[in-house]
Amino acid sequence: MFRFLSQTGLYFILLKKVFSRPEKPSVYYRQTMRELVFLGFNSIGIIAIISFFMGAVITLQTAYNTENPIYPTYLIGLGCRDSIILEFSSTITALILAGKVGSNIASEIGTMRVTEQIDALEIMGVNSASYLILPKIIATLLFNPLLTLLSIIVGITGGWIAGTTAGVITSQDFIYGIQYAFIPYYITYSIIKTLFFAFIISSVSAFQGYFVEGGSLEVGRASTKAVVYSSLLILLFNVLLTQLLLS
Amino acid sequence: MIKVDNLYKKFNEQTVLDNISVKFDPGKTNLVIGRSGSGKTVLLKSIIGLHEVDSGEIWYDDILFNELDFKARKSIRKEIGMLFQGSALFDSLTVEQNVMFPLDMFTGKPIEEKLERVNFCLKRVNILNANQLYPAELSGGMKKRVAIARAISLNPKYLFCDEPNSGLDPLTAILIDELIKELTEEYCMTTIVNTHDMNSVMKIGDKIMFIHEGAKCWEGSKEEILNSDCDTLNDFIFANALARQLRQSLK
Numbered sequence: 001m002f003r004f005l006s007q008t009g010l011y012f013i014l015l016k017k018v019f020s021r022p023e024k025p026s027v028y029y030r031q032t033m034r035e036l037v038f039l040g041f042n043s044i045g046i047i048a049i050i051s052f053f054m055g056a057v058i059t060l061q062t063a064y065n066t067e068n069p070i071y072p073t074y075l076i077g078l079g080c081r082d083s084i085i086l087e088f089s090s091t092i093t094a095l096i097l098a099g100k101v102g103s104n105i106a107s108e109i110g111t112m113r114v115t116e117q118i119d120a121l122e123i124m125g126v127n128s129a130s131y132l133i134l135p136k137i138i139a140t141l142l143f144n145p146l147l148t149l150l151s152i153i154v155g156i157t158g159g160w161i162a163g164t165t166a167g168v169i170t171s172q173d174f175i176y177g178i179q180y181a182f183i184p185y186y187i188t189y190s191i192i193k194t195l196f197f198a199f200i201i202s203s204v205s206a207f208q209g210y211f212v213e214g215g216s217l218e219v220g221r222a223s224t225k226a227v228v229y230s231s232l233l234i235l236l237f238n239v240l241l242t243q244l245l246l247s
Numbered sequence: 248m249i250k251v252d253n254l255y256k257k258f259n260e261q262t263v264l265d266n267i268s269v270k271f272d273p274g275k276t277n278l279v280i281g282r283s284g285s286g287k288t289v290l291l292k293s294i295i296g297l298h299e300v301d302s303g304e305i306w307y308d309d310i311l312f313n314e315l316d317f318k319a320r321k322s323i324r325k326e327i328g329m330l331f332q333g334s335a336l337f338d339s340l341t342v343e344q345n346v347m348f349p350l351d352m353f354t355g356k357p358i359e360e361k362l363e364r365v366n367f368c369l370k371r372v373n374i375l376n377a378n379q380l381y382p383a384e385l386s387g388g389m390k391k392r393v394a395i396a397r398a399i400s401l402n403p404k405y406l407f408c409d410e411p412n413s414g415l416d417p418l419t420a421i422l423i424d425e426l427i428k429e430l431t432e433e434y435c436m437t438t439i440v441n442t443h444d445m446n447s448v449m450k451i452g453d454k455i456m457f458i459h460e461g462a463k464c465w466e467g468s469k470e471e472i473l474n475s476d477c478d479t480l481n482d483f484i485f486a487n488a489l490a491r492q493l494r495q496s497l498k
Contacts, residue, residue, distance in 0.1 A: 027351050034339075111338075120335040123295055123407075124349050125324035 011207050017129040018137070018203075031135040039101050039136060039202075040143030044150065046100060047093055051084075051151040054092065055158030058083050063168035076169045077177020080159035082186070089151035090190040091238050094197035097144065098230035102205035105136055106226035109209030110219035118210070133206040137199060144198035145191045152190070189245050196241060197234050204230045248273055249294065249405060249437050254303035256286075256293055256461075263289045264300070265462040273404075274435040275453035276428050280442055282483060286461040287441040288332075291409055294439070295327060296320055307405070325353055328398030328436075330408040330427075334390040336382040336397070342369070343378035346397045353401060368396040372426060388419035392426070399430060406431065406438040412447060420444065424451045445484060448472065457483065 022028045062079040109132055112118050121128040156178055163169040169177075205226035212222045249271040256264035263286045271277040279287050292298045294305055296312065305312040307323050315323070336345050346368055350361045369378070372392040382390060391411060398406060408427060412420035428451040431438040442448065448455060452469040457480045465477040475481060485491050 024352055115333055115338075116331045116335040117337055119292075119297055120329065120331060120337075122297060123324055123327055123329045124352065125321040126352055 010211065014129055014207055014210060015203065017127060018133045020127060020130055022130060022134065023126060028131070028135055031131070032138050035135045035139035036143055039104070039139050040147070043097060043100060043147060046096065047147050047151050048154045050096055051089065051093070051155040052158035054088050055080060055084055055155030056162030058088070059159035059163040060166060060168065063163060073169050074173040074177035074180060076163060077159070077174040078180050081156055081178040084155040084159070085152055085186045085190050089148050089155055090193040090197065091234065093148055093151045094194065094201065094234050095231055097147070098201050098234060099227050101140065102201050102226045102230045103223045105202060105205040106209035106223045107219055109133070109206055110212040110222045113210065113212045114215055114219060129210065133203070133210070136206060137202045140198040140202040141195060145194050148190055148194040192245060193238065193241050196237050200233045200237065201230050204233060248308055249439065250306040251294060252304040252306070254290070254293065254305070255301045256289060256298060257301055263461045264293065265460070267303070267458070267463050269456050269463065269466065271437050271439050272454060273437040274432060275438070276431050276451045277437070277439045278442055278448060278452040278455045279439060279458060280448060280455060280483070281458040282443065285458050287458060288409055290458065291407055291439065291441050295329065295407060296324070325401060326404040328401070328403035328406045330391065330394050330398055330406070330411050332410040332413050334382070334394040336390055336394055338382055341379050341381055342374065342385070342393050345382070345393060346400050349397065349401045364400060368400050369393070371399070372396045387414050388423065391415065391423050395426060395430070399434070402434065404436060406436045408438070408440040410441055412442060412444045417446065420446065421450065427451065445490065
């Protein structure tokens with residue numbers, strides 16, 4: 001319990017350091033652009049592939065579990081749309097990014113710690129926490145919502161292709177289904193969740209990396225912890241945000 | 248000038264710095280020698296402020312450094328250059344970007360001027376045509392020289408070197424030593440070098456302090472070190488067979 005409290009305290013102390021005034025905004029801007037590429041653009045491929053197959057599977061499972069003449073077939077499209085927008089594109093994407101981006105952040109910062117690169121920054125008079133972590137937080141906050149939107153589009157497209165190819169739904173019914181009773185707020189809800197998850201992924205992973213002590217073994221452990229803790233917090237906040245935003 | 252008075256530092260219950268007092272002069276290469284684990288690196292990191300000391304005073308000229316807060320320390324840290332044992336170059340930046348980093352961070356100079364300064368520093372440490380290489384593409388000796396170039400890019404008043412020769416062959420080690428000495432005299436820096444390399448001691452040690460188990464055991468010059476009556480120091484100096492044979496033959 002004491003360890004949990006001290007780690008939580010340390011996390012917030014680190015955040016205070018991260019959000020202090022940057023020494024040179026132009027250098028931070030350049031660093032943020034770099035992180036947008038590394039943490040954002042480089043995740044497009046994996047998010048697109050996973051979303052496509054996720055959408056495809058949701059459509060097929062909905063179709064095979066609602067083989068009843070009472071249910072109109074366009075409900076398959078509606079089910080696919082709502083599942084993807086409400087849960088899969090935000091939460092599942094966040095869990096995938098916790099694995100990919102989170103481990104990347106923790107291992108990068110952790111390696112910098114054990115190879116004294118962070119000490120070098122501190123000696124120069126640079127606020128190392130802010131310089132290393134703030135651009136990553138900003139980059140994920142800016143780019144992850146775009147990844148979520150991409151995931152929604154690709155996921156629904158995947159569902160449409162799988163459904164029509166397998167012959168479980170016609171193209172017209174699917175398109176009617178994804179337009180039927182559409183609530184635009186669901187997109188807002190999904191984006192709000194994504195923003196929270198993006199902050200959790202970048203800050204928790206950075207925290208794990210920043211306080212690494214030891215060598216490569218500890219960097220590996222920090223990387224694993226970053227993924228585990230980020231994922232747990234994502235799931236916890238998913239419940240809280242759903243209750244707050246949809247009740 | 249850097250002065251340290253009655254420095255104490257403990258990690259858990261283990262004392263790693265035990266009442267260290269010493270003065271490091273400007274324009275001189277001041278060496279801190281001692282066995283591995285004797286407290287050299289902790290002393291260096293304490294002087295820089297990476298470790299907080301339990302008691303004692305650290306003076307940079309007439310400023311009491313360890314009483315300053317983080318913001319106030321920044322102004323002094325901008326005058327510090329540091330060469331780490333593993334070079335600590337930023338992996339994601341090229342050689343040119345590494346050396347330019349302090350200039351980017353702390354000067355508002357136009358890019359042409361910064362590039363000119365970068366090229367000057369790299370030329371000064373004999374690194375040519377490597378501006379666009381990444382640290383992973385450099386040899387150990389080149390990494391150290393780039394790290395020195397980065398350390399001197401802002402014309403520091405104080406230079407700290409932690410085991411600058413570790414992992415280098417004897418010839419490259421001599422080149423690095425000579426470079427540190429030349430730069431110290433050229434810019435009249437207060438240079439502190441941590442080492443356990445006796446070649447360095449005899450070549451560049453203007454002032455030498457020997458520490459053993461966290462305590463200062465001996466202080467003097469390279470001329471005095473061979474005739475010291477400190478047994479622990481003699482054990483350290485004459486630890487290798489060649490040095491022992493030489494001493495025997497001199498006797």
